[in-house]
Amino acid sequence: MQLVVGRIGRPHGVRGEVTVEVRTDDPELRFAVGASIATDPPGRGPIVIEGRRWHKGNLLLVLAGVADRDTADQLRGTMLVIDSAEVEPSDDPDEFHDHQLIGLTVVTTSGEQVGEVTDVLHHGQDVLVVARAGQDDALIPFVKALVPEVDLEDGRLVVDPPEGLL
Incomplete structure (x- = not known):
């Protein structure tokens, strides 16, 4: 890439x-x-x-x-x-490059499939753009409270969205 x-x-x-x-x-x-x-x-x-x-x-x-x-x-x-x-991978386990996140499958903490990360926006706050089948894209702030797990090996990102975010 x-x-x-x-x-x-x-x-x-x-x-x-x-x-x-x-x-x-x-x-x-x-x-x-x-x-x-x-x-x-x-x-x-x-x-x-x-x-x-x-x-x-x-x-x-x-x-x-x-x-x-x-x-x-x-x-x-x-x-x-x-x-x-x-690009050298970061030593910080909570730091990722955009290209590592794009393409990851997004699921909720309860296992419900949300979509796929298609972009990462940097407007003061890093925001994940998640494409969802048949719906508008979801914008999810990339913070530990909302994204508790990023598993690059399995190609998945877990989100814990508050009510109304998705």
């Missing part, structure tokens, strides 16, 4: 630097000088990072073969992706 670690934004200056919307918790590792990163769409990459710096809170990259503003602008909107196998 491909994971987005960044998105190329507007050019910065006239020498081909690009801004990057960072979507990873480890930009120093993912955007290291010399790193080759796959792209979506695939035809725009892979890209090789020749330089990196932070400017006013924005990550700026110098990419191999991109020496002017026009070339940099052609990359705008390109997603920078890695394979999920490259």
Whole structure:
């Protein structure tokens, strides 16, 4: 599974630097000088990072073969992706990456099947989007009180929803 670690934004200056919307918790590792990163769409990459710096809170990259503003602008909107196998699992048993949760079957503590996790939203509070057959998606806050068990080996997530949540 491909994971987005960044998105190329507007050019910065006239020498081909690009801004990057960072979507990873480890930009120093993912955007290291010399790193080759796959792209979506695939035809725009892979890209090789020749330089990196932070400017006013924005990550700026110098990419191999991109020496002017026009070339940099052609990359705008390109997603920078890695394979999920490259992501180290967390040492914390209560911490999960989005790609680990997506696709899990959701059941209640009483064993009733709810649906499948299709997305994880991060809007201050992590929220699981659960697709339910013949019904609207359910939004379940990803907190221990409501999600007491995540079993990656069995591909299942147990929820203890308060009345009215589902």
